[in-house]
Amino acid sequence: MRKSIAIDMDGVIADVEQQFLDWYQRDYGTLFTKDDLAGKNDDTLFPEAGLARRFVLSPGFFLSLPVMDGAVEAVKKLMETYEVYIVSAAMEFPLSLPEKLEWLNINFPFISWRNIVFCGDKSIINTDYMIDDHLKNLDNFKGKTIMFHAYHNVSANHHVRANNWDEVLNILSKENSTK
Template identity: 60%
Template sequence: MKTLKRIAVDMDGVLADTDSHFLTWYYNAYGVQIPYEQLVGKPEGEGFPDKGAAHKFAFTPGFFRSLPVMPGAVEVITELMKDYEIYIVSAAMEFPQSLPEKHAWLQEHFPFISWHNIVFCGDKSVINADYMIDDHPKNLDKFKGVAIMFNAAHNANINHHQRVNSWTDVLALLKSLN
C-alpha cells in the first residue's frame, strides 16, 4: 500500500476567511467600513483605528464559530484527500473559547475530515508533515517540510515562502510539485 504524503492545513486565514470576518465585525461593532487595503502589509489587527478591536473580537464568543469558509477550500480539500493525508492544524490555545468553536466549525463545513486528523495546538513546530499551508510565517519558518504561505493582508510584504493566493493556486502548486 502506498504511503500518502501529509499536508498540514491551518484554519484561520487559510480554510476560514478571517480578514473579511474582522472587517465585518469591526463594521458591526463601530459602524465604520474599513477597506481591505487598509489592512494590507500591517500586522494582524493593526489596520483598524481601534488597535485592540481584533484581539477583543477573537475573545468574543461566536467569533470563531461564525467565520466564513475561504472560497474553494471545501472543494480543493476534498480533491486533495484523494492523494494526500490531510490534517487540520490550528493554534487554539491563545483563545481558549476557540477550541469548541473551531471544532464545531470544522464539523459543519468539513464533516468529511475525521477527528483523528484535527490537531489543536499552541506551537506548530511540533507538526510533522510533508507540506504545511499556513498564513503565518512564524509557523512556516520552523516547519521542516515544504512551507506554503496562504496570502493574507498581514503577510503581504513577506516573501521568503512559496505564496499561494487561493485554493485554486494550492491545488495547482501541489500538482506541480508531484
C-alpha cells in the same frame, strides 16, 4: 505511503479577514476592505487599538467565520491524494476550541476527528507540507511550505505564496508532476 499536508484554519480555510471587516462594519458602521488591511498586523488593523484581539476573544467569533472561497472543494480534492490534517494553534485562545471544532464539523464534516490537531506550537507538526498564513509557523516547519496570502504577510517572500485555493492546487499539482 501517501504524503501528508497540515492545513491551518484561521486565514486559510476560515476567512478571518472577512470576519474582522464584517464585525468592524457591524460595530462601527465603517466599511473597510481587505486592501485596507494589507501590511498591517493585528494591533494596527483598525483605528481602535486592540480591537482585533477583542473580536477574537468574543463568543461566536470563530463559530461564525466565513469559509474561505474554494476551501471545501480544494480540501476534498487534496484528500484524494494526501493525508490531510487541519492544524490550528488554537491554544492561544483556549475558549475558541469548542467553536473551532463545531465550525469544522459544520463546514468540513468529511474531516475525521483523527485529522484535527489543536496545538500551541506548530513546530511539532511533522507532515510533508504545511499550508499556513503565519510566518512563525512556516519558518520553523521542516517540510515544504505554502504561504497562504494574508494581510500580515504581504511583504514576505521567502515561502511559496498562494493567493487562493486554486493556486494551492496548482502548486501541489506541479510539485507532484516533477517527481
